[in-house]
Amino acid sequence: xxxxxxxxxxxxxxxxxxxxxxxxxxxxxxxxxxxxxxxxxxxxxxxxxxxxxxxxxxxxxxxxxxxxxxxxxxxxxxxxxxxxxxxxxxxxxxxxxxxxxxxxxxxxxxxxxxxxxxxxxxxxxxxxxxxxxxxxxxxxxxxxxxxxxxxxxxxxxxxxxxxxxxxxxxxxxxxxxxxxxxxxxxxxxxxxxxxxxxxxxxxxxxx
Numbered sequence: 657x658x659x660x661x662x663x664x665x666x667x668x669x670x671x672x673x674x675x676x677x678x679x680x681x682x683x684x685x686x687x688x689x690x691x692x693x694x695x696x697x698x699x700x701x702x703x704x705x706x707x708x709x710x711x712x713x714x715x716x717x718x719x720x721x722x723x724x725x726x727x728x729x730x731x732x733x734x735x736x737x738x739x740x741x742x743x744x745x746x747x748x749x750x751x752x753x754x755x756x757x758x759x760x761x762x763x764x765x766x767x768x769x770x771x772x773x774x775x776x777x778x779x780x781x782x783x784x785x786x787x788x789x790x791x792x793x794x795x796x797x798x799x800x801x802x803x804x805x806x807x808x809x810x811x812x813x814x815x816x817x818x819x820x821x822x823x824x825x826x827x828x829x830x831x832x833x834x835x836x837x838x839x840x841x842x843x844x845x846x847x848x849x850x851x852x853x854x855x856x857x858x859x860x861x862x863x
Contacts, residue, residue, distance in 0.1 A: 771824030812840035
């Protein structure tokens with residue numbers, strides 16, 4: 657399966673840990689460099705460890721198909737507090753990785769820098785208190801006047817966009833939300849995207 661990535665566009669690859677074969681995922685550990693494996697080993701929580709591994713594997717699968725190279729040939733350099741740096745292939749893609757709960761995602765573009773954020777919507781969270789703390793009283797008051805479902809959706813839309821803008825690291829040319837049943841997904845790009853990003857659901861074995 658190859659992603660549709662038209663000129664000026666981007667793709668978002670999404671994988672669900674609950675559907676990924678553990679043996680297949682572990683078999684892909686050899687794709688990671690020494691620094692990546694060292695970081696992987698430092699995670700204490702098993703879920704966080706699996707999120708990290710799946711994120712790096714998913715990125716290599718997606719980028720390999722996009723650039724027509726083997727996933728094992730993609731070399732990343734770990735950078736403390738920053739996204740990894742793509743060392744090989746030299747003519748690569750811009751990318752961003754995100755995770756929330758059992759979901760892991762990466763976004764890719766040939767033409768522009770990206771910032772991706774996904775958030776598992778939790779109806780049990782006190783979004784009004786979080787909004788007041790993160791965005792201020794005006795946003796909290798706006799949310800309070802909405803029905804519960806709309807309040808939850810708008811809060812997570814704002815939260816995801818703020819995180820995606822932060823990950824982008826430069827002024828955003830565009831920020832686009834992608835519809836999903838469980839997740840709030842926002843992709844920001846340095847240059848305005850010509851069209852909405854393509855969403856690719858991956859089970860890895862089929863990728």
